[in-house]
Amino acid sequence: MATGTIARKPARRALAGFLWRHPRAQLSLLLAGPIGWLVIAYLGSLAVLFIAAFWRLDTFSGEVVHEYGFENFQTLAENDVYRTIVLRTVLIAAAVTVTDAILAFPIAFFMAKVARRRVRALLVVAVVMPLWSSYLVKVYAWRIILAEDGILNWALDPLGLSGPGFGNVATWLVFSYLWLPYMILPIYAGLERIPDSLLDASGDLGGGAGVTFRSIVLPLALPAVAAGSIFTFSLTLGDYITPQIVSSTQFIGNVVYTNVGVANNLPLAAAFATVPVAIMILYLLAARRMGAFESL
Protein backbone atom coordinates (compact mmCIF):
# COMPACT_ATOMS: atom_id res chain seq x y z
CA MET A 1 0.00 0.00 0.00
CA ALA A 2 2.55 2.54 1.16
CA THR A 3 5.03 1.75 -1.57
CA GLY A 4 2.18 2.00 -4.08
CA THR A 5 1.39 5.58 -3.19
CA ILE A 6 5.05 6.49 -3.08
CA ALA A 7 5.62 4.94 -6.47
CA ARG A 8 2.57 6.56 -7.98
CA LYS A 9 3.23 10.07 -6.83
CA PRO A 10 6.57 10.62 -8.55
CA ALA A 11 5.19 9.06 -11.72
CA ARG A 12 2.27 11.45 -11.70
CA ARG A 13 4.58 14.30 -10.92
CA ALA A 14 7.00 13.22 -13.63
CA LEU A 15 4.22 13.13 -16.20
CA ALA A 16 3.09 16.60 -15.12
CA GLY A 17 6.67 17.82 -15.50
CA PHE A 18 6.94 16.23 -18.91
CA LEU A 19 3.71 17.89 -20.03
CA TRP A 20 4.89 21.23 -18.65
CA ARG A 21 8.14 21.01 -20.61
CA HIS A 22 6.43 19.75 -23.74
CA PRO A 23 3.36 21.89 -24.38
CA ARG A 24 2.94 20.18 -27.74
CA ALA A 25 2.43 16.83 -26.00
CA GLN A 26 -0.10 18.44 -23.67
CA LEU A 27 -1.88 19.96 -26.65
CA SER A 28 -2.00 16.62 -28.44
CA LEU A 29 -3.56 14.98 -25.38
CA LEU A 30 -6.18 17.73 -25.16
CA LEU A 31 -7.04 17.64 -28.84
CA ALA A 32 -6.90 13.90 -29.52
CA GLY A 33 -10.45 13.23 -28.29
CA PRO A 34 -12.39 16.16 -29.76
CA ILE A 35 -10.55 16.17 -33.09
CA GLY A 36 -10.72 12.41 -33.37
CA TRP A 37 -14.47 12.51 -32.79
CA LEU A 38 -15.30 15.44 -35.04
CA VAL A 39 -12.98 14.49 -37.87
CA ILE A 40 -13.53 10.73 -37.86
CA ALA A 41 -17.16 10.47 -36.77
CA TYR A 42 -18.42 13.66 -38.34
CA LEU A 43 -16.28 14.81 -41.25
CA GLY A 44 -15.83 11.15 -42.15
CA SER A 45 -19.61 10.77 -42.27
CA LEU A 46 -19.98 13.85 -44.43
CA ALA A 47 -17.38 12.39 -46.79
CA VAL A 48 -19.29 9.09 -46.96
CA LEU A 49 -22.46 11.03 -47.75
CA PHE A 50 -20.74 13.01 -50.47
CA ILE A 51 -19.30 9.87 -52.04
CA ALA A 52 -22.67 8.12 -51.79
CA ALA A 53 -24.15 10.84 -53.99
CA PHE A 54 -22.19 9.33 -56.89
CA TRP A 55 -23.31 5.75 -56.29
CA ARG A 56 -26.43 4.39 -57.89
CA LEU A 57 -29.35 2.20 -56.98
CA ASP A 58 -29.89 -0.99 -58.89
CA THR A 59 -33.57 -0.75 -59.83
CA PHE A 60 -34.04 -4.52 -60.02
CA SER A 61 -32.44 -5.65 -56.77
CA GLY A 62 -33.02 -2.42 -54.83
CA GLU A 63 -29.41 -2.62 -53.67
CA VAL A 64 -26.96 0.26 -53.69
CA VAL A 65 -24.24 -0.29 -56.30
CA HIS A 66 -20.86 1.18 -55.40
CA GLU A 67 -20.03 2.46 -58.88
CA TYR A 68 -19.40 6.10 -59.55
CA GLY A 69 -21.34 8.28 -61.94
CA PHE A 70 -23.44 11.46 -62.27
CA GLU A 71 -26.75 9.66 -62.78
CA ASN A 72 -28.36 11.03 -59.62
CA PHE A 73 -27.50 14.61 -60.43
CA GLN A 74 -28.79 14.08 -63.95
CA THR A 75 -32.09 12.74 -62.60
CA LEU A 76 -32.43 15.77 -60.32
CA ALA A 77 -31.57 18.30 -63.02
CA GLU A 78 -33.89 16.82 -65.65
CA ASN A 79 -36.94 16.34 -63.47
CA ASP A 80 -39.34 19.30 -63.19
CA VAL A 81 -40.74 18.06 -59.90
CA TYR A 82 -37.38 18.38 -58.16
CA ARG A 83 -36.81 21.86 -59.59
CA THR A 84 -40.21 23.00 -58.31
CA ILE A 85 -39.42 21.60 -54.88
CA VAL A 86 -36.08 23.41 -54.68
CA LEU A 87 -37.70 26.65 -55.82
CA ARG A 88 -40.53 26.30 -53.29
CA THR A 89 -38.12 25.59 -50.44
CA VAL A 90 -35.88 28.56 -51.29
CA LEU A 91 -38.83 30.95 -51.73
CA ILE A 92 -40.39 29.96 -48.40
CA ALA A 93 -36.98 30.24 -46.71
CA ALA A 94 -36.61 33.76 -48.13
CA ALA A 95 -40.15 34.73 -47.10
CA VAL A 96 -39.54 33.40 -43.58
CA THR A 97 -36.30 35.39 -43.35
CA VAL A 98 -37.96 38.67 -44.38
CA THR A 99 -40.92 38.07 -42.04
CA ASP A 100 -38.68 37.36 -39.09
CA ALA A 101 -36.51 40.42 -39.75
CA ILE A 102 -39.63 42.62 -39.72
CA LEU A 103 -41.09 40.99 -36.60
CA ALA A 104 -37.76 41.02 -34.78
CA PHE A 105 -36.84 44.68 -35.27
CA PRO A 106 -39.29 46.43 -32.92
CA ILE A 107 -38.69 44.09 -29.97
CA ALA A 108 -34.92 44.06 -30.55
CA PHE A 109 -34.84 47.86 -30.70
CA PHE A 110 -36.97 48.13 -27.59
CA MET A 111 -34.66 45.72 -25.73
CA ALA A 112 -31.46 47.43 -26.86
CA LYS A 113 -32.33 51.10 -26.62
CA VAL A 114 -35.50 51.74 -24.63
CA ALA A 115 -35.97 49.13 -21.91
CA ARG A 116 -34.34 49.58 -18.51
CA ARG A 117 -31.79 46.99 -17.42
CA ARG A 118 -34.17 44.82 -15.41
CA VAL A 119 -36.80 44.75 -18.16
CA ARG A 120 -34.12 44.05 -20.72
CA ALA A 121 -32.76 41.07 -18.79
CA LEU A 122 -36.31 39.77 -18.43
CA LEU A 123 -36.98 40.17 -22.16
CA VAL A 124 -33.78 38.31 -23.07
CA VAL A 125 -34.97 35.35 -21.01
CA ALA A 126 -38.45 35.67 -22.53
CA VAL A 127 -37.00 35.46 -26.06
CA VAL A 128 -34.51 32.71 -25.26
CA MET A 129 -36.92 30.31 -23.55
CA PRO A 130 -39.14 29.61 -26.61
CA LEU A 131 -35.99 29.09 -28.68
CA TRP A 132 -35.01 26.19 -26.43
CA SER A 133 -38.40 24.63 -25.93
CA SER A 134 -39.22 21.57 -27.96
CA TYR A 135 -39.33 22.15 -31.69
CA LEU A 136 -41.78 19.37 -32.33
CA VAL A 137 -44.20 20.46 -29.63
CA LYS A 138 -44.24 23.99 -31.05
CA VAL A 139 -45.10 22.70 -34.52
CA TYR A 140 -47.79 20.51 -32.99
CA ALA A 141 -49.22 23.53 -31.13
CA TRP A 142 -49.63 25.27 -34.49
CA ARG A 143 -51.39 22.22 -35.87
CA ILE A 144 -53.92 22.58 -33.05
CA ILE A 145 -54.27 26.33 -33.66
CA LEU A 146 -54.66 26.06 -37.44
CA ALA A 147 -56.99 23.04 -37.41
CA GLU A 148 -60.39 23.26 -39.06
CA ASP A 149 -62.20 23.59 -35.71
CA GLY A 150 -59.17 25.19 -34.01
CA ILE A 151 -58.63 28.49 -32.23
CA LEU A 152 -57.73 30.61 -35.24
CA ASN A 153 -60.88 29.82 -37.20
CA TRP A 154 -62.94 30.25 -34.03
CA ALA A 155 -61.41 33.71 -33.45
CA LEU A 156 -61.75 34.81 -37.08
CA ASP A 157 -65.25 33.46 -37.59
CA PRO A 158 -67.10 36.45 -36.03
CA LEU A 159 -65.22 38.69 -38.50
CA GLY A 160 -66.39 36.56 -41.39
CA LEU A 161 -62.84 35.35 -42.06
CA SER A 162 -61.11 32.01 -41.85
CA GLY A 163 -57.52 30.93 -41.25
CA PRO A 164 -55.10 29.69 -43.91
CA GLY A 165 -55.66 26.03 -43.09
CA PHE A 166 -52.82 23.60 -43.81
CA GLY A 167 -50.55 24.35 -46.76
CA ASN A 168 -47.77 26.67 -47.90
CA VAL A 169 -49.09 29.64 -45.91
CA ALA A 170 -49.18 27.52 -42.75
CA THR A 171 -45.64 26.32 -43.41
CA TRP A 172 -44.44 29.90 -43.85
CA LEU A 173 -46.22 30.96 -40.67
CA VAL A 174 -44.88 28.10 -38.55
CA PHE A 175 -41.30 28.47 -39.83
CA SER A 176 -41.47 32.22 -39.09
CA TYR A 177 -42.63 31.37 -35.59
CA LEU A 178 -40.00 28.69 -34.98
CA TRP A 179 -36.95 30.70 -36.03
CA LEU A 180 -38.00 34.16 -34.77
CA PRO A 181 -35.80 34.09 -31.62
CA TYR A 182 -32.77 33.25 -33.80
CA MET A 183 -33.36 36.59 -35.55
CA ILE A 184 -34.24 38.69 -32.49
CA LEU A 185 -31.08 37.86 -30.51
CA PRO A 186 -28.44 38.86 -33.13
CA ILE A 187 -30.36 42.04 -34.05
CA TYR A 188 -30.63 42.95 -30.37
CA ALA A 189 -26.89 42.42 -29.94
CA GLY A 190 -26.19 44.46 -33.08
CA LEU A 191 -28.43 47.35 -32.05
CA GLU A 192 -26.90 47.42 -28.61
CA ARG A 193 -23.51 48.14 -30.18
CA ILE A 194 -24.79 51.29 -31.95
CA PRO A 195 -23.78 54.24 -29.74
CA ASP A 196 -26.73 56.27 -28.45
CA SER A 197 -24.84 59.44 -29.39
CA LEU A 198 -25.34 58.70 -33.07
CA LEU A 199 -29.09 58.52 -32.62
CA ASP A 200 -29.10 61.69 -30.50
CA ALA A 201 -26.96 63.50 -33.08
CA SER A 202 -29.40 62.55 -35.82
CA GLY A 203 -32.25 63.88 -33.70
CA ASP A 204 -30.36 67.13 -32.92
CA LEU A 205 -29.78 67.69 -36.61
CA GLY A 206 -33.50 67.51 -37.21
CA GLY A 207 -33.86 63.87 -38.27
CA GLY A 208 -37.21 62.40 -37.28
CA ALA A 209 -37.70 58.82 -36.17
CA GLY A 210 -38.16 57.66 -39.77
CA VAL A 211 -35.04 59.38 -41.10
CA THR A 212 -32.90 58.22 -38.18
CA PHE A 213 -34.10 54.68 -38.67
CA ARG A 214 -33.46 54.65 -42.42
CA SER A 215 -30.08 56.38 -42.45
CA ILE A 216 -28.52 55.42 -39.10
CA VAL A 217 -30.09 52.36 -37.50
CA LEU A 218 -30.78 50.22 -40.54
CA PRO A 219 -27.33 50.45 -42.21
CA LEU A 220 -25.57 49.78 -38.92
CA ALA A 221 -27.84 46.90 -38.02
CA LEU A 222 -27.65 45.21 -41.42
CA PRO A 223 -24.74 42.85 -40.55
CA ALA A 224 -26.74 41.67 -37.53
CA VAL A 225 -29.80 41.05 -39.70
CA ALA A 226 -27.59 39.07 -42.09
CA ALA A 227 -26.27 37.05 -39.13
CA GLY A 228 -29.81 36.24 -37.99
CA SER A 229 -30.84 35.39 -41.53
CA ILE A 230 -28.22 32.64 -41.68
CA PHE A 231 -30.22 30.78 -39.04
CA THR A 232 -33.69 31.46 -40.44
CA PHE A 233 -32.59 30.52 -43.96
CA SER A 234 -30.52 27.45 -43.14
CA LEU A 235 -33.00 26.00 -40.66
CA THR A 236 -35.85 26.32 -43.18
CA LEU A 237 -33.80 24.72 -45.97
CA GLY A 238 -33.03 21.61 -43.96
CA ASP A 239 -36.40 21.02 -42.35
CA TYR A 240 -38.80 18.29 -43.35
CA ILE A 241 -40.95 17.79 -40.28
CA THR A 242 -42.84 21.07 -40.25
CA PRO A 243 -44.02 20.74 -43.88
CA GLN A 244 -45.08 17.20 -43.05
CA ILE A 245 -47.16 18.28 -40.06
CA VAL A 246 -48.84 21.49 -41.28
CA SER A 247 -49.05 20.90 -45.03
CA SER A 248 -48.96 18.14 -47.59
CA THR A 249 -46.47 19.82 -49.93
CA GLN A 250 -42.92 18.57 -50.39
CA PHE A 251 -39.75 20.38 -49.41
CA ILE A 252 -36.14 19.43 -50.16
CA GLY A 253 -35.98 17.69 -46.80
CA ASN A 254 -39.07 15.59 -47.48
CA VAL A 255 -37.64 14.23 -50.72
CA VAL A 256 -34.38 13.42 -49.00
CA TYR A 257 -36.10 11.74 -46.07
CA THR A 258 -38.42 9.67 -48.27
CA ASN A 259 -35.50 8.48 -50.38
CA VAL A 260 -33.44 7.45 -47.35
CA GLY A 261 -36.24 5.82 -45.41
CA VAL A 262 -38.99 4.54 -47.66
CA ALA A 263 -37.40 4.20 -51.10
CA ASN A 264 -34.04 3.14 -49.67
CA ASN A 265 -32.34 5.17 -52.41
CA LEU A 266 -29.45 6.62 -50.43
CA PRO A 267 -27.49 7.78 -53.51
CA LEU A 268 -30.34 9.96 -54.82
CA ALA A 269 -31.04 11.34 -51.34
CA ALA A 270 -27.37 12.15 -50.87
CA ALA A 271 -27.26 13.89 -54.22
CA PHE A 272 -30.33 15.97 -53.36
CA ALA A 273 -28.91 16.81 -49.94
CA THR A 274 -25.96 18.53 -51.61
CA VAL A 275 -28.43 21.14 -52.94
CA PRO A 276 -29.19 22.83 -49.59
CA VAL A 277 -25.53 22.56 -48.63
CA ALA A 278 -24.48 24.29 -51.86
CA ILE A 279 -27.14 26.98 -51.37
CA MET A 280 -25.98 27.51 -47.78
CA ILE A 281 -22.34 27.84 -48.83
CA LEU A 282 -23.30 30.56 -51.33
CA TYR A 283 -25.46 32.20 -48.69
CA LEU A 284 -22.68 32.14 -46.11
CA LEU A 285 -20.24 33.70 -48.59
CA ALA A 286 -22.74 36.50 -49.30
CA ALA A 287 -23.39 36.96 -45.57
CA ARG A 288 -19.68 37.21 -44.88
CA ARG A 289 -19.40 40.05 -47.38
CA MET A 290 -22.07 41.87 -45.41
CA GLY A 291 -20.04 41.47 -42.23
CA ALA A 292 -22.42 38.97 -40.69
CA PHE A 293 -19.69 36.84 -39.12
CA GLU A 294 -18.57 39.64 -36.82
CA SER A 295 -22.14 39.79 -35.52
CA LEU A 296 -22.55 36.12 -34.70
Next chain:
Amino acid sequence: MQLSRSARYLLRAGTALTLAFLYIPLAVIALYAFNERRTLRWPIPGLTLDWFGRAFENPGVRDALATSLKAATGATAIALVLGTLAALAVSRHRFFGRDTISFLVLLPIALPGIVTGMALNATFREVLTPFGVGLGLFTVIVGHATFCIVVIYNNAIARLRRTGGAFEEASADLGADTWTTFRLVTLPALRSAMVAGALLAFALSFDEVIVTTFTAGQQQTLPIWILANLSRPNQLPIVNVVGVIVIALSAFPVYLAHRLTLDPEGDSAAVAPAGAAAP
Protein backbone atom coordinates in the same frame (compact mmCIF):
# COMPACT_ATOMS: atom_id res chain seq x y z
CA MET B 1 -32.50 58.13 -26.20
CA GLN B 2 -35.21 60.55 -27.24
CA LEU B 3 -38.19 59.11 -29.01
CA SER B 4 -41.44 60.75 -29.91
CA ARG B 5 -44.48 59.57 -28.02
CA SER B 6 -46.00 57.82 -30.98
CA ALA B 7 -42.73 56.07 -31.85
CA ARG B 8 -42.43 54.86 -28.25
CA TYR B 9 -46.02 53.66 -28.34
CA LEU B 10 -45.47 51.81 -31.61
CA LEU B 11 -42.33 50.13 -30.27
CA ARG B 12 -44.15 48.94 -27.18
CA ALA B 13 -47.01 47.63 -29.27
CA GLY B 14 -44.60 45.80 -31.60
CA THR B 15 -42.76 44.28 -28.64
CA ALA B 16 -45.99 43.13 -27.02
CA LEU B 17 -47.22 41.67 -30.30
CA THR B 18 -44.02 39.69 -30.90
CA LEU B 19 -44.05 38.37 -27.32
CA ALA B 20 -47.66 37.32 -27.73
CA PHE B 21 -46.77 35.57 -30.99
CA LEU B 22 -43.95 33.72 -29.20
CA TYR B 23 -45.99 32.61 -26.22
CA ILE B 24 -49.55 31.98 -27.43
CA PRO B 25 -48.74 28.57 -29.02
CA LEU B 26 -46.97 27.47 -25.84
CA ALA B 27 -49.97 28.56 -23.78
CA VAL B 28 -52.31 26.72 -26.14
CA ILE B 29 -50.48 23.41 -25.80
CA ALA B 30 -50.34 23.83 -22.01
CA LEU B 31 -54.08 24.45 -21.91
CA TYR B 32 -54.88 21.48 -24.14
CA ALA B 33 -53.03 19.13 -21.78
CA PHE B 34 -55.91 19.71 -19.34
CA ASN B 35 -58.60 19.41 -21.98
CA GLU B 36 -61.63 17.39 -20.86
CA ARG B 37 -62.57 16.40 -24.39
CA ARG B 38 -60.67 13.90 -26.51
CA THR B 39 -60.73 15.97 -29.68
CA LEU B 40 -58.86 19.18 -30.39
CA ARG B 41 -62.00 21.25 -30.99
CA TRP B 42 -61.94 24.81 -29.60
CA PRO B 43 -63.29 26.11 -27.23
CA ILE B 44 -62.47 23.36 -24.78
CA PRO B 45 -65.38 22.42 -22.51
CA GLY B 46 -63.54 22.04 -19.20
CA LEU B 47 -60.32 21.14 -17.44
CA THR B 48 -59.14 17.81 -16.05
CA LEU B 49 -55.95 16.23 -14.72
CA ASP B 50 -56.87 12.74 -15.99
CA TRP B 51 -54.55 12.68 -18.99
CA PHE B 52 -51.47 13.20 -16.85
CA GLY B 53 -52.21 9.96 -15.00
CA ARG B 54 -52.89 8.14 -18.26
CA ALA B 55 -49.68 9.47 -19.80
CA PHE B 56 -47.58 8.23 -16.89
CA GLU B 57 -49.20 4.79 -17.11
CA ASN B 58 -48.65 4.54 -20.87
CA PRO B 59 -45.84 2.01 -21.49
CA GLY B 60 -44.83 3.65 -24.78
CA VAL B 61 -44.38 7.00 -23.07
CA ARG B 62 -42.43 5.46 -20.19
CA ASP B 63 -40.06 3.61 -22.49
CA ALA B 64 -39.57 6.69 -24.67
CA LEU B 65 -38.91 8.86 -21.61
CA ALA B 66 -36.33 6.37 -20.34
CA THR B 67 -34.65 6.23 -23.75
CA SER B 68 -34.59 10.04 -23.98
CA LEU B 69 -33.07 10.37 -20.53
CA LYS B 70 -30.42 7.75 -21.29
CA ALA B 71 -29.59 9.30 -24.68
CA ALA B 72 -29.39 12.82 -23.25
CA THR B 73 -27.23 11.69 -20.32
CA GLY B 74 -24.85 9.73 -22.53
CA ALA B 75 -24.55 12.45 -25.16
CA THR B 76 -24.05 15.13 -22.50
CA ALA B 77 -21.30 13.14 -20.79
CA ILE B 78 -19.36 12.62 -24.03
CA ALA B 79 -19.88 16.19 -25.19
CA LEU B 80 -18.83 17.53 -21.78
CA VAL B 81 -15.46 15.80 -21.98
CA LEU B 82 -14.78 16.57 -25.65
CA GLY B 83 -16.07 20.16 -25.53
CA THR B 84 -14.07 21.04 -22.41
CA LEU B 85 -10.86 19.50 -23.80
CA ALA B 86 -11.25 21.40 -27.07
CA ALA B 87 -11.92 24.66 -25.19
CA LEU B 88 -8.82 24.16 -23.01
CA ALA B 89 -6.68 23.49 -26.08
CA VAL B 90 -7.92 26.53 -27.99
CA SER B 91 -7.80 28.97 -25.07
CA ARG B 92 -4.46 27.95 -23.56
CA HIS B 93 -2.37 26.99 -26.61
CA ARG B 94 -1.37 28.53 -29.91
CA PHE B 95 -1.21 26.14 -32.81
CA PHE B 96 -1.75 25.83 -36.52
CA GLY B 97 -5.43 25.52 -37.39
CA ARG B 98 -6.66 26.92 -34.08
CA ASP B 99 -9.39 28.99 -35.75
CA THR B 100 -10.60 25.90 -37.59
CA ILE B 101 -11.56 24.21 -34.31
CA SER B 102 -14.40 26.64 -33.55
CA PHE B 103 -15.68 26.14 -37.07
CA LEU B 104 -15.39 22.35 -36.86
CA VAL B 105 -17.25 22.29 -33.56
CA LEU B 106 -20.03 24.49 -34.96
CA LEU B 107 -20.44 22.57 -38.22
CA PRO B 108 -22.77 19.80 -36.95
CA ILE B 109 -25.44 22.35 -36.04
CA ALA B 110 -24.67 24.91 -38.76
CA LEU B 111 -25.39 22.41 -41.51
CA PRO B 112 -29.06 21.53 -42.01
CA GLY B 113 -30.08 18.80 -39.54
CA ILE B 114 -31.11 16.52 -42.37
CA VAL B 115 -27.55 16.55 -43.78
CA THR B 116 -26.01 15.67 -40.42
CA GLY B 117 -28.65 13.00 -39.88
CA MET B 118 -28.19 11.43 -43.28
CA ALA B 119 -24.41 11.54 -43.12
CA LEU B 120 -24.42 9.69 -39.79
CA ASN B 121 -27.07 7.28 -41.03
CA ALA B 122 -25.05 6.42 -44.15
CA THR B 123 -21.88 5.93 -42.12
CA PHE B 124 -23.53 3.83 -39.42
CA ARG B 125 -25.05 1.58 -42.05
CA GLU B 126 -21.85 1.26 -44.07
CA VAL B 127 -19.40 1.00 -41.19
CA LEU B 128 -21.19 -0.37 -38.11
CA THR B 129 -23.61 -2.88 -39.65
CA PRO B 130 -20.80 -5.23 -40.78
CA PHE B 131 -19.77 -5.38 -37.10
CA GLY B 132 -23.28 -6.31 -36.07
CA VAL B 133 -24.05 -2.94 -34.49
CA GLY B 134 -27.49 -1.77 -35.62
CA LEU B 135 -29.14 1.60 -35.23
CA GLY B 136 -30.30 2.14 -31.66
CA LEU B 137 -29.50 3.91 -28.43
CA PHE B 138 -25.76 3.80 -29.11
CA THR B 139 -26.04 5.52 -32.50
CA VAL B 140 -28.46 8.09 -31.07
CA ILE B 141 -25.92 8.96 -28.38
CA VAL B 142 -23.11 9.28 -30.94
CA GLY B 143 -25.25 11.57 -33.10
CA HIS B 144 -26.43 13.75 -30.23
CA ALA B 145 -22.96 14.03 -28.73
CA THR B 146 -21.65 15.31 -32.07
CA PHE B 147 -23.92 18.36 -32.15
CA CYS B 148 -23.89 18.90 -28.37
CA ILE B 149 -20.13 19.52 -28.23
CA VAL B 150 -20.61 23.09 -29.45
CA VAL B 151 -22.74 24.29 -26.51
CA ILE B 152 -20.23 22.99 -23.96
CA TYR B 153 -17.31 24.35 -25.98
CA ASN B 154 -18.88 27.82 -26.32
CA ASN B 155 -19.63 28.06 -22.62
CA ALA B 156 -16.24 26.77 -21.52
CA ILE B 157 -14.26 28.95 -23.90
CA ALA B 158 -16.15 32.10 -22.94
CA ARG B 159 -15.29 31.44 -19.30
CA LEU B 160 -11.65 30.55 -20.01
CA ARG B 161 -11.19 33.75 -22.04
CA ARG B 162 -12.64 35.81 -19.21
CA THR B 163 -10.49 34.27 -16.49
CA GLY B 164 -7.25 34.36 -18.52
CA GLY B 165 -4.13 32.33 -17.77
CA ALA B 166 -2.62 34.48 -14.99
CA PHE B 167 -4.00 32.43 -12.11
CA GLU B 168 -2.69 29.23 -13.65
CA GLU B 169 0.76 30.75 -14.06
CA ALA B 170 0.69 31.94 -10.46
CA SER B 171 -0.24 28.45 -9.35
CA ALA B 172 2.68 26.97 -11.30
CA ASP B 173 5.06 29.57 -9.85
CA LEU B 174 3.95 28.50 -6.37
CA GLY B 175 5.00 24.92 -7.14
CA ALA B 176 1.74 23.26 -8.18
CA ASP B 177 2.05 20.75 -11.01
CA THR B 178 -0.31 20.52 -14.00
CA TRP B 179 -2.82 18.29 -12.18
CA THR B 180 -2.93 20.32 -8.99
CA THR B 181 -3.34 23.53 -10.96
CA PHE B 182 -6.19 22.02 -12.94
CA ARG B 183 -7.89 20.71 -9.78
CA LEU B 184 -7.48 23.81 -7.63
CA VAL B 185 -7.44 26.67 -10.15
CA THR B 186 -8.78 25.87 -13.62
CA LEU B 187 -11.63 23.54 -12.68
CA PRO B 188 -13.19 25.72 -9.95
CA ALA B 189 -13.23 28.69 -12.37
CA LEU B 190 -14.67 26.55 -15.12
CA ARG B 191 -17.14 24.49 -13.12
CA SER B 192 -20.29 26.58 -13.37
CA ALA B 193 -19.74 27.17 -17.10
CA MET B 194 -19.38 23.42 -17.58
CA VAL B 195 -22.57 22.77 -15.63
CA ALA B 196 -24.39 25.41 -17.71
CA GLY B 197 -23.09 23.90 -20.93
CA ALA B 198 -24.06 20.42 -19.79
CA LEU B 199 -27.60 21.58 -18.94
CA LEU B 200 -27.97 23.14 -22.39
CA ALA B 201 -26.57 20.04 -24.07
CA PHE B 202 -29.06 17.92 -22.12
CA ALA B 203 -31.96 20.14 -23.19
CA LEU B 204 -30.74 20.12 -26.79
CA SER B 205 -30.46 16.35 -26.90
CA PHE B 206 -33.78 15.85 -25.11
CA ASP B 207 -35.66 17.85 -27.78
CA GLU B 208 -33.83 16.78 -30.90
CA VAL B 209 -35.88 15.07 -33.55
CA ILE B 210 -34.37 15.41 -37.05
CA VAL B 211 -30.97 13.78 -36.50
CA THR B 212 -32.68 11.28 -34.20
CA THR B 213 -35.07 10.06 -36.89
CA PHE B 214 -32.03 9.03 -38.93
CA THR B 215 -30.07 7.38 -36.12
CA ALA B 216 -32.65 5.78 -33.83
CA GLY B 217 -33.67 2.72 -35.81
CA GLN B 218 -36.48 1.08 -33.82
CA GLN B 219 -35.71 3.05 -30.64
CA GLN B 220 -38.16 5.77 -29.67
CA THR B 221 -37.09 8.90 -27.86
CA LEU B 222 -39.85 11.12 -26.49
CA PRO B 223 -39.92 13.46 -29.53
CA ILE B 224 -39.97 10.43 -31.84
CA TRP B 225 -42.86 9.01 -29.84
CA ILE B 226 -44.75 12.29 -30.30
CA LEU B 227 -44.03 12.27 -34.02
CA ALA B 228 -45.24 8.69 -34.35
CA ASN B 229 -48.45 9.37 -32.42
CA LEU B 230 -49.45 12.72 -33.96
CA SER B 231 -51.57 10.97 -36.54
CA ARG B 232 -53.41 8.75 -34.06
CA PRO B 233 -56.53 10.61 -32.90
CA ASN B 234 -57.10 8.47 -29.80
CA GLN B 235 -53.58 9.22 -28.55
CA LEU B 236 -53.85 13.02 -28.91
CA PRO B 237 -54.73 13.79 -25.27
CA ILE B 238 -51.60 11.93 -24.17
CA VAL B 239 -49.52 13.67 -26.86
CA ASN B 240 -50.66 17.01 -25.38
CA VAL B 241 -49.50 15.98 -21.91
CA VAL B 242 -46.17 14.64 -23.21
CA GLY B 243 -45.68 17.92 -25.08
CA VAL B 244 -46.07 19.94 -21.90
CA ILE B 245 -43.69 17.63 -20.03
CA VAL B 246 -41.07 17.92 -22.78
CA ILE B 247 -41.29 21.71 -22.70
CA ALA B 248 -40.98 21.77 -18.91
CA LEU B 249 -38.07 19.32 -18.89
CA SER B 250 -36.10 21.43 -21.35
CA ALA B 251 -37.13 24.87 -20.04
CA PHE B 252 -35.90 24.13 -16.53
CA PRO B 253 -32.27 23.25 -17.40
CA VAL B 254 -32.08 26.20 -19.81
CA TYR B 255 -33.27 28.60 -17.13
CA LEU B 256 -30.75 27.15 -14.66
CA ALA B 257 -27.96 27.48 -17.24
CA HIS B 258 -28.92 31.11 -17.79
CA ARG B 259 -28.74 31.83 -14.04
CA LEU B 260 -25.40 30.05 -13.72
CA THR B 261 -23.68 32.11 -16.39
CA LEU B 262 -24.98 35.59 -15.56
CA ASP B 263 -22.05 37.99 -15.49
CA PRO B 264 -21.87 41.02 -13.16
CA GLU B 265 -23.58 43.13 -15.84
CA GLY B 266 -26.55 40.81 -15.72
CA ASP B 267 -26.01 39.57 -19.26
CA SER B 268 -25.66 35.90 -20.09
CA ALA B 269 -23.91 34.78 -23.23
CA ALA B 270 -24.52 31.10 -22.62
CA VAL B 271 -27.87 30.78 -24.28
CA ALA B 272 -27.27 33.21 -27.16
CA PRO B 273 -27.90 32.06 -30.74
CA ALA B 274 -24.42 30.94 -31.75
CA GLY B 275 -24.54 28.62 -28.76
CA ALA B 276 -28.11 27.73 -29.46
CA ALA B 277 -28.78 25.07 -31.95
CA ALA B 278 -30.95 23.79 -34.65
CA PRO B 279 -33.61 21.51 -33.29
